[in-house]
Amino acid sequence: MVDIHLSDDEQAERLKAWWKENGSSVIIGAIVGIGVIVGVNFWRDYKTSQGETVSALYEMMLGNYRQQNMTVAETTGGKIMGSYSSTPYAGKAALLLAKISFDKKDITSAKSQLRWAMHNSIEPATVHAATLRLARILLSEKQYTQVDELISVDDFGGFESEYMELQGDLHMAQGKVEQAREAYLAAAQTLPAGSSYGDILKMKADNAVIDTAQ
Secondary structure, eight states: OOOTTSOHHHHHHHHHHHHHHHHHHHHHHHHHHHHHHHHHHHHHHHHHHHHHHHHHHHHHHHHHHHTTOHHHHHHHHHHHHHHOTTSHHHHHHHHHHHHHHHHTTOHHHHHHHHHHHHHHOSOHHHHHHHHHHHHHHHHHTTOHHHHHHHHOOSOOTTOHHHHHHHHHHHHHHTTOHHHHHHHHHHHHHTSOTTOTHHHHHHHHHHHHHHHHHO
16 A cells, blocks of 8 residues: 655555565456456356257247157257257257157157156256156056156145146046045136136046046
């Protein structure tokens, strides 16, 4: 620090001494500071570029899917999952690949892609969607224990109705009709007001009552 009461020569000598002792630290600090700024800017630009690229790839995948160009859609989806697994689009691509596989009756691949989405997607909504779809496939295969494990979650993530309905379907498949009815009614109560799907859930609950009476 410069003392205003010192002569010019004394101030100069002190500055020289200070610079000799601290100059290298100042230079290193400046270099590090510049490096951090450059690094942050580079990473931000890289993420922006990466996001634009994978977004375009996913749109390409969707376009080919809609046009029934399934081979191209599958290739693009595989590229997204392989090269951009840390982006939200990877999980979405896995969901679409699972649908393509399911429609081709390649159930093994469909289940594999859904499991990939469950374990790798960074978006909770995609994880829940994959979990529910996989559970429904396993329910059709009578893999009741696996279904129960999949849908026994603490956080429904906004999919309360879907989980409860699936719980009802599982109970029905196991012959637990009264539990199924309760699950269907609970699912209906969690729907947004005015949702038309509530009628379907209440119908399923009524059918459970009929099954009990028979």
